[in-house]
Amino acid sequence: MSDRQGLMAHDPIGPTLCRLHSTSKPRAVFRTPCPRTIPPHPSMHLLLFLLLWPFTALAMVFDLSTLDWTLVNQNGSISVPATVPSQMHLDLTRAGVITEPLLGINDFTERWVFMDNWTYTANLAPILRNGLDFAGQTLLVFYGLDTIANITVAGQPVAWVNNQFREYVFDVSFLSSATAGNLTVVFESAYYYGLNVSMRPDAENLLDAIVGDTFEVPADRAYIRKLQSDFGWDWGPAFVPSGIFRPAYLIALTNGANRNSTPNTTASPQPVFVEETSVDIYKVGQNFSVPANETADWVVNVTMAVRSAGTFTSPSISLAFPELNLTSPTFRLDPIPITKDSPLWFTVLWQIPDAIPERWYPHNLGTPTLYDLTVSLGLQRSTDVNVTVRTGFRTxxxxxxxxxxxxxxxxxxxxxxxxxxxxxxxxxxxxxxxxxxxxxxxxxxxxxxxxxxxxxxxxxxxxxxxxxxxxxxxxxxxxxxxxxxxxxxxxxxxxxxxxxxxxxxxxxxxxxxxxxxxxxxxxxxxxxxxxxxxxxxxxxxxxxxxxxxxxxxxxxxxxxxxxxxxxxxxxxxxxxxxxxxxxxxxxxxxxxxxxxxxxxxxxxxxxxxxxxxxxxxxxxxxxxxxxxxxxxxxxxxxxxxxxxxxxxxxxxxxxxxxxxxxxxxxxxxxxxxxxxxxxxxxxxxxxxxxxxxxxxxxxxxxxxxxxxxxxxxxxxxxxxxxxxxxxxxxxxxxxxxxxxxxxxxxxxxxxxWQLNDIWQGVSWSAIEYSGRWKVLQYGITTTFSPVMIYPFWTPDNETLQVMVTSDRWESVDGSAQLTWYDWLGNTLSTSTHRFTVPSLNNSLISQRLGLNAILPAGHNATNVWMLLNLTAQVDKKTVTNEQYFTPVSLANVPLVDPRIHMTATKNLTFTLSALGGVAPWTWLDHPAGTVGMFVDNTTGVPSNGFYLVPGIDRTLKFILNEKLSRITSPDPADFVLRSLWNNTHAS
The missing domain is CATH 3.20.20.80 (Glycosidases)
Known part of the structure; x- marks a missing residue:
């Protein structure tokens, strides 16, 4: 069930090294004839105007966020200024009608908000006054509507929508400078919509079959294409918001050929709007069931959806990777007619030899190499669409x-x-x-x-x-x-x-x-x-x-x-x-x-x-x-x-x-x-x-x-x-x-499960809502080390296995040190073990059976613990890893006052020393209003929540994220130090 109309790609202008396919998705294929040296590419960020390319290339763009919006509830008793993008809770908070939804029990007291219907309205006059030329087409573009909404423009109905996850483009060419009016989006309560649909006599009976899917709001979320956790989950609230939650634009298209592409309300209108694009890079012959031949050519598959207010008799397209000095030939397309209800689609395939581009890898396995792909759509001598997409090559x-x-x-x-x-x-x-x-x-x-x-x-x-x-x-x-x-x-x-x-x-x-x-x-x-x-x-x-x-x-x-x-x-x-x-x-x-x-x-x-x-x-x-x-x-x-x-x-x-x-x-x-x-x-x-x-x-x-x-x-x-x-x-x-x-x-x-938080509450997260790292996030750092040591203790048969695990593609050599301490910090015994770990594998470096064989002589299980250290060479760098083993629960060990001494500097470097005994789970907290992480001052690896041992000082540096922090120059005196000793003793 495709909604596409297709444009045929003809032989390229110039070289004819192409294969043509007559299918429902016409393609032009060009094979680059020879490999060449790839220049190194520095990483860069896309500029915002490049991110705007789908609708700024050859169209006059009016950002609807610049209009004066109003939010009104169903009976008109609430009317407040609003913004776009937004959702009704946010606008009501800014207007003082409600307080911040995440405060206190507002997730309960503010439920009335999602049980009402809400209308967003803006007067289009400011756009009309800026000389919008309505000789061609005018498109209303919503990149996200949450969720059930009726849209009217200048009093005329445009559409009823019901899917939060779709982009919508509507033809509103009936607009003219003489028909000034409002843009109105009426949002129906998603809560009541889902409930009403689920209660219809012809609705599928899912409730008898659903297993535990009702989290907070009654089980109607399956009937509405909306963010499912908006109805509540076991780690978050149920606010069921509505609104124009993603950017929205008015696009003016005419037959003119003005090349101004600045996204503001004074640009001259243009004839083409690129509604969608897809860049799919894969190997020749590759598909879901056929794995990639890693030595085969790359296929760069570019698919575009275009709306046009004019007719173009000889359109063409070419592709280029400037960093690779690669440019395809120019391919002719079938004539582009004036489009009305839906865009025209065309697809171009370009083959590139395997050896030319460097491949993209995840950061721990290689370099995430990216390239700029330039797509040039030629329409007529004075009108071109030049699109830049950041992408990469990988299978x-x-x-x-x-x-x-x-x-x-x-x-x-x-x-x-x-x-x-x-x-x-x-x-x-x-x-x-x-x-x-x-x-x-x-x-x-x-x-x-x-x-x-x-x-x-x-x-x-x-x-x-x-x-x-x-x-x-x-x-x-x-x-x-x-x-x-x-x-x-x-x-x-x-x-x-x-x-x-x-x-x-x-x-x-x-x-x-x-x-x-x-x-x-x-x-x-x-x-x-x-x-x-x-x-x-x-x-x-x-x-x-x-x-x-x-x-x-x-x-x-x-x-x-x-x-x-x-x-x-x-x-x-x-x-x-x-x-x-x-x-x-x-x-x-x-x-x-x-x-x-x-x-x-x-x-x-x-x-x-x-x-x-x-x-x-x-x-x-x-x-x-x-x-x-x-x-x-x-x-x-x-x-x-x-x-x-x-x-x-x-x-x-x-x-x-x-x-x-x-x-x-x-x-x-x-x-x-x-x-x-x-x-x-x-x-x-x-x-x-x-x-x-x-x-x-x-x-x-x-x-x-x-x-x-x-x-x-x-x-x-x-x-x-x-x-x-x-x-x-x-x-x-x-x-x-x-x-x-x-x-x-x-x-x-x-x-x-899981990385981030949606609010300040009980959850499975490793990072709190504010961006503060939990203990788990530092624990993940330790156990996701490329080479890791770990003590596997099975108390039922009193077996202790110490293993080294590696995720590297090559074998790894290193050494491990196992040291027993008492809780005063005295060294009881130590052993060193050399190891070699094969690729994606592990090595057993120590195995002991029975507590008598495991524990240092003359000591019982409650009085001792083991420090496990590892050093290995990975990718020509030294990797260290540290773990701890306690034969019994920490609830049952005789901790002593560690008397931790902390020395801090103005550059937020902290040196910690245990003067009285071992401090399990030594932890440093940064003050409220700051976001950042602690790293080991020597290795730069995130570190916190460790066993601090007398004679083995730790120096941590706090890396502040200034953009997210309210306090950008925190006082070292406001950092808080704690350990398990403080569970039962004053800080």
Whole structure:
């Protein structure tokens, strides 16, 4: 079901080294005849006007954010100034009608906002007064409407829309300088819309089949194409916002040929608007089921959608990579007529020899090399469209077929299917996290906030981020998306696992829904194609597991299985592979994999016992099992695993309004624990005590229970202690999964749930809403080191294995030192071990059985602990790694006052010395109003939350992010030092 009209590409003007194809998507193919030397390319940022290229190339652009907007509720009792892009909560906050939605219990008291209908209105007169020429076409462009809206212009109805994830272009050529009027967008309550649709007598009955999908707002989100976590999730609030949440423009097209392309309200109108573009780079012959031939030519596939107010009889197109000194011949296109209801599409294919461009790699495996691709669309002698796209060359494969007999026999791999990624023909270990929406209100997210989160991921060793399928399709420019995401991933060398927005629910598949979903999926696949960071498209989040359960647990379960197959195996797959050759598709984030790639057939539970298929996830909230390896999945790839924790005291200060609220189980704190979710609009969450109890039990079981004379210190230590446990258990899981690279499961992926926060509340995040790193983020840095040492302790049989794991493509040599200390800091024994770790593997450097053989002679388990240090050479650089082993819980060890002395300098360098004893989990906090990270002053690697040993000083430097910090010159005296000793003793 394609909405395209096609233009044929003819033989190029000049050289005729092209292959022509007469298909539904006409293509011109040119093969560059010879390789050449590639000049080095310095990294650079796209200028904003380049980000605006789709609509500034040859069109007069009016940014609708410059108009005076008004927001009015249904009965007219509220009327306030508004902005675009925005959402109604933000405009109401600016007007003083409500207070900041994240304060206190505003997520409860401000529910009335999403239960009302809201109208955005702006007078178009300022645009008309600027001499808009209406001789041609006038287009109204919305890059995002959230969600159910009626649009009128000058009193004339334009459209009714129902999909937050689509870009909309409407012809409003009826506008003229004589018909001054308003642009009005009326938003219906998404809450009531979904509820009403779900209650229609002809609505699919999903509720009996949905497993646990109701988080807060009643279960109607499956019936509306809107950000799913807007209705609440177990880590965030339910604000259900509406508004013109992404940029909007009015585009004027005429037959003129003025070349002014400045995006303002005084530019002269032009005849062409480039509505969409797709740049898909892949190998000749490559597609979803045919892996890339790594030595074959590259194919640069450029597809454009053009609207024109004029007729062009001899249009042409050419492509160029200036940094590579490569230019294609000029290809003639069929004549471009005047377009009305839909754009014209054309596709050009250009072949480039494999050896010419340098390849893009994730940052930990190579250089994320990018190039500027210039697309020149020639219309007539005085009119050209010159478009620049930043892109890169790489192949990506999701290996899902069976392991060979040779792999099983020679490598000891457990039979079954593969499930891992390969970049440029090489399997690699995916180290990363999952991301959720950066804010409950999309319109106020900034590129700087996102850059900080992504740079934090890079600094902690992550090479992959999974864009969770219950949130938003992440944008790739500020001009049409408010902030940037994918271009930052390209630049920083982060792979982005992308998903279509379907999550934890079954979904209706009636024609009405599918007609909305198809353009949503096509637009987003085409938009993101140009980004080499994109690693795959998954159909949705966790739905395969739901439907396989429903298939056997519900009497008519096969109906839902069939519907799942229709949507995720067939419909979404067909669309995806028709729009991209370079990126794989899988039906679901967590899946059993496939029986076949061509045809695409899902495996579900059709497997052989004892074999391993697909990927997996793990959540276990019984803290007593946190370090029990027998409860961890033996899997090819683990894409979700996590444990929740409190945000820091500093984050609570941002939202708690009364001194009485600063208590672990205060009503307000409990109201921000949505685990397990309420399942309805009850407030506070009646299930919060369970989530709070899980954190409480974890701290009491594994750490000294916080209790001091100062209630605020006690609360702060409780918050911090939940983060310590979270980090401890996640580090244990990461180490186990990485160890699996050398075991039968050949595990090649560990993605922690989750990286970022959507608000200040209980969550699984490693980074708080403000950008402050939790303990987990530093723990991830340690366990995502390219070479890692880890003690695997099995108390049931008293076995201690010390292993070194590497994610390198080459073998790694190094040495490890294992040192036993008592809690006073006395050295009891030490041993040194040389090691060599093969590629993507591990080496056992020590194994002891029985406490008598493990512990230093004459000491019991409560009085000693082991420091594990590693030094190795990786990529001609020295890599160090440090871990700790305590034979018993830290709740049961005889800690002594470490008497930590801290020396600080004005440049925010801090030297820490333990004068009295060992300080487990020594932690330095930066003051409120600052964003940044602590790094080891010698290595530059992020460091915090370590064991401080007498005689081994630590020097940390605080790296301040000035753009995100309210305080840009923090006083070193405002930094707070703590350790586990402070759980029971005054700071």
């Amino acid at each position: 990506i494969k999701l290996a899902q077929l069976a392991y060979s007999r040779e792999d099983i026999d020679t490598r000891g791999i457990t039979p079954g299917d593969q499930w891992h990624f390969e970049i440029n023909g090489k399997a690699f270990y995916s180290l990363g996290t999952n991301i959720i929406p950066f804010d409950p209100f999309y319109a106020r997210i900034t590129t700087e906030q996102v850059r900080w989160v992504l740079e934090s991921a890079v600094r902690s060793g992550q090479n992959m981020l999974r864009v969770w399928g219950g949130g938003i399709y992440q944008p790739d420019s500020e001009a049409d998306g408010v902030y940037d995401f994918y271009s930052l991933c390209d630049e920083l060398g982060i792979l982005a696992w992308s998903e279509f927005i379907f999550s934890d629910s079954l979904y209706p598949i009636n024609d009405f829904m599918l007609e909305s979903i198809e353009p949503e999926v096509r637009q987003n696949v085409r938009r993101i194609n140009k980004h080499p960071s994109n690693v795959q498209w998954a159909g949705g989040n966790e739905i395969e597991g739901i439907v396989t359960s429903v298939n056997t647990s519900v009497s008519n379960g096969t109906i839902y299985l069939d519907q799942f197959v229709a949507l995720f195996q067939d419909f979404l797959y067909d669309i995806t592979v028709s729009e991209t050759h370079s990126v794989p598709y899988t039906d679901c984030s967590t899946t059993k994999g496939v029986l076949s790639l061509d045809p695409y057939v899902l495996r579900f539970n059709n497997g052989t016992p004892g074999e391993i298929y697909g990927n997996s996830e793990r959540y276990n909230y019984d803290a007593s099992q946190a370090f029990n390896y027998s409860t961890f999945p033996v899997s090819r790839f683990v894409n979700e695993f996590g444990f929740h924790s409190m945000p820091s005291f500093y984050s609570w200060e941002e939202v708690l309004l009364s001194p009485d609220d600063f208590s672990f189980n205060s009503t307000i704190v409990m109201s921000r624990d949505h685990h397990p979710p309420a399942g309805n609009l009850s407030f506070p969450n009646p299930n919060a005590p369970q989530g709070q109890a899980e954190m409480t039990e974890a701290v009491e079981l594994w750490l000294p229970t916080p209790s001091t004379p100062d209630s605020n210190q006690t609360f702060a230590q409780w918050c911090w202690s939940t983060q310590i446990f979270q980090s401890m258990t996640m580090m244990s899981e990461i180490a186990w999964y990485r160890r699996g690279a050398g075991q039968g499961e050949n595990n090649l992926g560990a993605l922690v």
